[in-house]
Amino acid sequence: MAATTDHEEHTDAPASPPAPRRRGGGPIATAVSVLGELLITAGLVLGLFVAYSLWWTNVIADREADKQGDKVRDHWAEDRGPVGLDTKDGIGFLHVPAMKNGEVLVKKGTSTKLLNNGIAGYYTNPVKSALPQDKKGNFSLAAHRDGHGAKFHNIDKLKKGDAIVFETKDDWYVYKVYATLPETSKYNVNVLGPVPKESGKAKAGRYITLTTCTPVYTSRYRYVVWGELDRVEKIDDERTPPAELR
């Protein structure tokens, strides 16, 4: 070792290596550090996005759906003329006991903006839906599987024979599930047809079709459930629900 003129250092730490606590010197260490922090940040943001999608949108949508549903019920209570269906605010409520999600307000249209309010919408395109009171046709609905109220989350719990009840101002329309299609292409608009052939039907009748996305948390495919009208019950003064909902 070469002689040094620095006496102090020499006496304090004879022949000591460079200070061991020195950190973050090299550019590689800095790059790794920056990358690490970016990854941590990205992870946090993605985690928050999951919380947003699966929890927060439900909170917002349920709040909005309750508000809109109350409005429809208020209008019904006020009894605005003989018109049983008020298409602007919503035409009625869907009750599916097997999905265990209470009542779902149904409005016209299936735009994302509309469905994000925690409601179900009936199709106006590509295939125009029939309405429950029409003598023939297919009443076709869509709602979210996850997030934004997730009104059709439990669509896979629906089995043949389960009841789908639609409540309007004056009537209960009781449908029975007769066919399901657990996976189909999102371009398969035939499922909405007035006579949904894929469900095995060939004759015109009064059908209901529920569509949503599948598998859960993605929208690669569509899940379809078909029902056929079983009977129509008049609503009495107490709005006594039909046997299926009791």
Place this chain on the structure above:
Amino acid sequence: MSLVPWCDGRDGMYGFIWRLLPGNTWIKALLSIVLALAVVYVLFQYVFPWAEPLLPFNDVTVDNQ
């Protein structure tokens, strides 16, 4: 020894923010929480609602497009 280990020598953006905050450790901690909540608010209120339709997680309808 600093309370926050990553403030020694090598510090990235979080260390930088920590040092930028005024006050003692408690005030810094409080301000950090407020900042984090503000970021969450902006994400939930503006960023995620904007990003969501661009991601293919929640299309539920069938259509021919």
